[in-house]
Amino acid sequence: MHAPSLPDRSIETYADVTGRDRLERLRSLADALGDVRILHVNSTATGGGVAELLRSIVPVCNDLGIDTDWLVMDASDDFFEVTKAIHNGLQGEGIELTEEMKATYRAVNDRNAAEIEDEYDIVVIHDPQPLGLLDRLEKTVPNAPIVWRCHVDLTEPDDEYLAFVSEYTRRVDHAIFSRSAYADEIDVPTTSIVYPSIDPLTEKNRSLDEETMAAECDHLDPLSFEAPVVTQVSRFDPWKDQFGTLDAYRRAREEVPNLQLVLAGGMAGDDPEGLELYERVAAEAVDDPNVHVLTDLPDATVNVLQRRSDVVVQKSLREGFGLVVSEALWKRTPVVGSSVGGIPLQVEDGRNGYLVEPDDTAGAADRVVDLLEDEDRRTAFGANGREHVRERFLLPRQLADLLDIFVEVLN
Numbered sequence: 175m176h177a178p179s180l181p182d183r184s185i186e187t188y189a190d191v192t193g194r195d196r197l198e199r200l201r202s203l204a205d206a207l208g209d210v211r212i213l214h215v216n217s218t219a220t221g222g223g224v225a226e227l228l229r230s231i232v233p234v235c236n237d238l239g240i241d242t243d244w245l246v247m248d249a250s251d252d253f254f255e256v257t258k259a260i261h262n263g264l265q266g267e268g269i270e271l272t273e274e275m276k277a278t279y280r281a282v283n284d285r286n287a288a289e290i291e292d293e294y295d296i297v298v299i300h301d302p303q304p305l306g307l308l309d310r311l312e313k314t315v316p317n318a319p320i321v322w323r324c325h326v327d328l329t330e331p332d333d334e335y336l337a338f339v340s341e342y343t344r345r346v347d348h349a350i351f352s353r354s355a356y357a358d359e360i361d362v363p364t365t366s367i368v369y370p371s372i373d374p375l376t377e378k379n380r381s382l383d384e385e386t387m388a389a390e391c392d393h394l395d396p397l398s399f400e401a402p403v404v405t406q407v408s409r410f411d412p413w414k415d416q417f418g419t420l421d422a423y424r425r426a427r428e429e430v431p432n433l434q435l436v437l438a439g440g441m442a443g444d445d446p447e448g449l450e451l452y453e454r455v456a457a458e459a460v461d462d463p464n465v466h467v468l469t470d471l472p473d474a475t476v477n478v479l480q481r482r483s484d485v486v487v488q489k490s491l492r493e494g495f496g497l498v499v500s501e502a503l504w505k506r507t508p509v510v511g512s513s514v515g516g517i518p519l520q521v522e523d524g525r526n527g528y529l530v531e532p533d534d535t536a537g538a539a540d541r542v543v544d545l546l547e548d549e550d551r552r553t554a555f556g557a558n559g560r561e562h563v564r565e566r567f568l569l570p571r572q573l574a575d576l577l578d579i580f581v582e583v584l585n
């Protein structure tokens with residue numbers, strides 16, 4: 175296990191974006207928790223939404239006086255191949271789950287669990303990868319409630335994988351999901367629903383001055399914001415359907431000939447499939463100079479892309495929540511997204527973007543064109559998106575929900 179290095183965060187700095195009453199509520203919840211020690215565990219320090227969330231939540235909790243650690247599992251690719259199969263299985267597409275895969279999962283979890291030496295009052299396990307820690311934690315910290323924070327889209331899980339994961343989830347003290355529909359099939363004792371959130375003060379989401387914007391735009395050359403730009407920011411993962419986005423772009427281009435597409439993606443440390451998919455997407459787009467397949471962009475560049483694009487697309491086939499949707503809406507960019515998982519929580523059809531069926535690339539293209547042809551609508555949708563995120567999907571709200579749950583599980 176290793177502890178990622180974290181930025182400093184002060185709760186006070188959120189007052190401007192979120193209002194004082196929300197901060198006061200956080201302070202009183204922190205008081206109610208007293209001197210508890212909390213541990214979060216996940217399987218990657220970089221790439222993907224969970225790392226993004228923890229990078230903000232953990233330092234803010236510490237600033238509130240809640241002693242909070244974050245440990246990341248150490249593992250090699252054979253473990254991550256198993257856990258990616260578990261992730262895919264829980265989202266509905268499983269290869270056979272063999273005894274050898276289960277043994278790899280258990281052995282790596284056991285080795286990591288043996289490295290947790292400190293005493294904690296609550297352990298929060300993120301996603302299925304570290305659930306196997308339970309076998310040992312039940313003995314080493316028998317009195318600490320274990321909370322499972324599931325970020326996966328569980329609407330249509332594969333039965334074999336669901337059964338395997340349920341062997342663990344039925345033993346946790348509490349489970350948190352991003353949508354109520356995800357809690358229907360899995361075996362868990364008690365559940366809460368907490369919507370994830372973005373951190374408005376990070377390099378990825380903060381407002382940028384003109385000079386920084388211009389410098390970042392230069393980095394993106396030959397992409398030009400003088401012509402229309404549609405962007406999808408996602409890990410290279412089959413569930414994100416970059417090929418569907420390419421198809422929608424090609425259709426939209428028939429109506430908007432100078433349209434450009436950006437597919438920006440990264441490779442999460444716990445995702446061995448990423449590189450291969452990136453190469454396939456890049457090969458598919460290689461003949462079109464208006465398609466830009468970009469990897470591992472700095473956060474400020476992602477910020478500018480989400481801010482300056484005319485439309486952001488999120489054409490996922492499954493989506494636990496999809497922080498990228500709120501990230502774009504917060505920057506006043508309308509989003510055309512599939513009506514799967516957490517996307518409909520964020521995209522209000524006809525108010526801040528449009529929802530389409532996940533297999534409807536023609537519909538996605540039509541919606542993109544509608545928005546590209548109507549600047550007033552883009553501006554109005556952008557303003558609506560900003561307020562929708564301010565009300566529901568900023569960090570202080572999520573943190574208050576989590577602290578409420580921690581108070582409850584300790585009582």
Ligand code: UDP
Pocket residue numbers: 221222223224226378407408409438439440469470471473476495496497498499501
């Ligand atoms: N992200 C990024 N660069 C990339 C791709 C993704 O910084 O090239 C970030 C993105 O901005 C977001 C997170 O990774 O903060 C992805 O979270 P989301 O919930 O959308 O999807 P997940 O990857 O967790 O399935």
